[in-house]
Amino acid sequence: MHFQTMGRSGLRVSRACLGTMNFGTGYGLAAGDETEAGRVIDAYLDAGGNFIDTADLYHRGETEEIVGRALRGRREWVVLATKGAMPVGPEGRGLSRRHLTRALEASLRRLGTDYIDLYQCHQWDPDTPIEETMATLDGFVRSGKVRYLGCSNFTAAQLVESQWAAERVGGTPFVSLQPQYSLIQRVVEAEILPACRRLGLGAVVYGALGGGVLTGRYRRGELPDPDSRMGRLLGAAMPGATRWAESLLNDRNLAVAEGLAEVASGLGADPAAVALAWVASRTGVTSVLLGPRSVGQLRENLAAFDLTLPPEATARLDELSDPALTPADGSFFHLVPR
Template identity: 60%
Template sequence: MDYTTLGRSGLRVSRVCLGTMNFGSDPQAPTPEPEARRIIDAFLDAGHNFIDTADTYRGGTSEEVVGRAIAHRRAEVVLATKGAAPQGDGPNNRGLSRAHLTRALEDSLRRLGTDYIDLYQCHVPDPDTPAEETMAALDDFVRSGKVRYLGCSNFTAAGIITAQWAAQRTSGTPFISLQANYSLIMRAIEAEIIPACRQYGLGILAYSPLGSGLLAGRYQRGTAPTEGSRLAQWAAMPSPMARAFVSGLLAEQHFDIADEVAAVAAELKTTAPTVALAWLSDQPAITSVIVGPRSTEQLAANLASLAFNLPEPVSARLNATSRCTVTPPVNGQHNAA
């Protein structure tokens, strides 16, 4: 089994991380608890050790399912979860304030049925809370023994630097990881975020490796997302940001990349998801790839794909096809096509 250290730390994690967004305790969950527990057991039995969840996944029931599934194997697992997202209507029930994070951590520990979390992550940035307050609160969690390591998710390069400087100024615990959207159609992090992570000691955990399903061929050019699909649900949200994300994801040039992935897969006599996952696993900046299988069959396919070796000329061809998704910084901002 291939393990690597996470960022500038001694924590060893598998190169594949099991994402559990689809796991829930209700029968309507994309992956109900019985199948979720089979997936977790198969993942651990295969020698992998890294599992990621969040307090908002399936209304918190993802944490409950994960906690029950790993209770008898807790020492084998590097358990990661996240806090920051809204947990109610109150003004202090969201964000990265000490008030909210303290409650969020205690609730996650209860749902997970554990007395410590290996990697506790800030799920989203919070521009209204000073970085010093957030990092001091997180450092207190580490000093209390309730958290071992700290990470962040969806932070900009500037946000990463600000947080690491705040931890340094307060002699606190820095971040060792970043979760970022990264795939053949989402390469914007290469411009500024990957260099910042390298400089400030963060390992990168890549989520949405199949471009929300586009690289797997789930969506067709010029056709609206199928009713009930994740993109259809996001497109129906009142949030302008959600709708803009869907519109950007379904851009023509992204379908061009998906077509090239499908063509490569046909030539290599494999599948488009295999090509996309194999390309991502080869990227030197990536510590671990987060996969989100809904069944044990999908898990087996994901693991096989990440072990697939792409010929160097094929990798170069895919790089050339998808490089246009990264544009130069403009006024300090990076843009994803």
């Protein structure tokens, strides 16, 4: 497993980050067996990975509890990241001092730990002064309950405001951002990734498989298998989930997936591995979030980090996924919270 420092910090993380959103049952969209989740975590750590990401929102806190139980006895060997800002139950939301303080304490309790290595703001809060947020987060660092700070789904302008605010209050700046990035969603290349490099933030990218579209499971003109991720989302009683699935299963994205499959076939590789290898090779990407449901999926995903794409394959993928054709509002964060 290869490692890289996170932005302008000394935090070293593996290039493959284990995402845990599939561990749990709280959304009614996944049957996240805790035993299998434990096996996935074991296999990831055995493969040399050290970076596990979760959030209080995931399955209404159940995911943090699963991760906490799985890490008992080996917590100190893991870079553990979680996120706060979203509502978990009736206690509110946002990046205010009140909400973040409650959210951090609840995450520590569920994870069974007394510190978080990387604590992240899950989304921008337009109702709270950013100075209040950054001062609150700095207090977490000074208390020893948090080691490093990051954010997720911030725009380039919001990153700049946050780093300036940290400087104004004499606080701790962010060292990471979680943006969506894949062959079907390259909007971040225009401003967000350049801002991360300029401001000293590492990028931990999510959605690298385009919600599963880039795995080759879906075809134009065919309904998704009801047992597939897109099939479950389309059949869910959640309008946001349905809109997100429909936005991904458009002709343009499926055409990119078909072209990706052709490139992968020429390389004798799996389309998912090629899609992950492409994202991992992009300038400014520190780590790539994986979201396996099983040990088998994890091992298939990890193969991508041993795959070096030849220049002609990269050029073909770049051409297929021209970012000028990607809708600016295509982030699935805006449709389904993650």
